[in-house]
Amino acid sequence: MVRYSVEGVTDYGFLIDKSDFVPRYFVEEVLREKIPRDIKKFLPDLELRELVKASLESVSVEKVPLSTVHIEPPVEDPRKIICIALNYRDHAEEVGSKMPEEIVFFLKPPTTLIGPFDSIIKPKIAEKIDYEGELAVVIGERAREVEPSEAMFYVFGYTVFNDVTARDLQFRDGLWRGWTMSKCFDTFAPTGPWIVSVDEVD
Structure with missing residues (x-):
């Protein structure tokens, strides 16, 4: 789609x-x-x-x-954009962190979404803009406290997600400022170009 x-x-x-x-x-x-x-x-x-x-x-x-x-963007105004931090070993090692035993996640606001070929707008307060290509899972039905064995029932499909970050805002004045401050800006989530449904994936 x-x-x-x-x-x-x-x-x-x-x-x-x-x-x-x-x-x-x-x-x-x-x-x-x-x-x-x-x-x-x-x-x-x-x-x-x-x-x-x-x-x-x-x-x-x-x-x-x-x-x-x-x-x-493949989905307009989603209720939530949930991002998993340190979701692969190479990236954890790159930033000097251990792989967490439990999932660590953060949210990006829907205003970050743009199409895959739209321009990213650099915030005036940021200097170092970075990107991370991610696999996005599109949830087709509302769900809460789902058993792992039933999770795929709620997945409609997959798309491509670019998690853009203002790296210099993550660490400022020697302090860790968190993911929200560095990843929440408008246009910081180019997504698409389309959704591949679960039944199309081997």
Whole structure:
């Protein structure tokens, strides 16, 4: 799935290959069934998702080149962006930390999200801007206190996430200032270009 905009109007569609997609409203016409304009309302609807997938596989629908639209972040205004700190050994060693026994996480505000080809805006108070390419897990249903054995049921898919950091703001005046101060700025999370659903991953 890919979110896009044309002349300021945002919508989403379904990827056919790496260069073309089918807009949501084209699929609506084929199915003669309403598909929510809000992608967050579409993701939890398992029955509708299967219906859309089947229609794309069996019916010829008009394709649109990705090059003709502006690619937006795959999910608009998510409730939470949860980031796991020190999530691989090389990075822990790079910053001189031990791998934690339990997950350490921090939050980034939704205002950090931008499309994958949008420009990052450097804050006036920052000098050293760094990036970290991450795998983002897109949760399709609201969940709380889920058993590990059931966790994948709530995962819709995956996308690419660039965790941008103002490194000089993490340590200032010899003090550790934390992740929020250095990672919370607008545009500090380029994401996308699209979501790959779980069933598409071997």
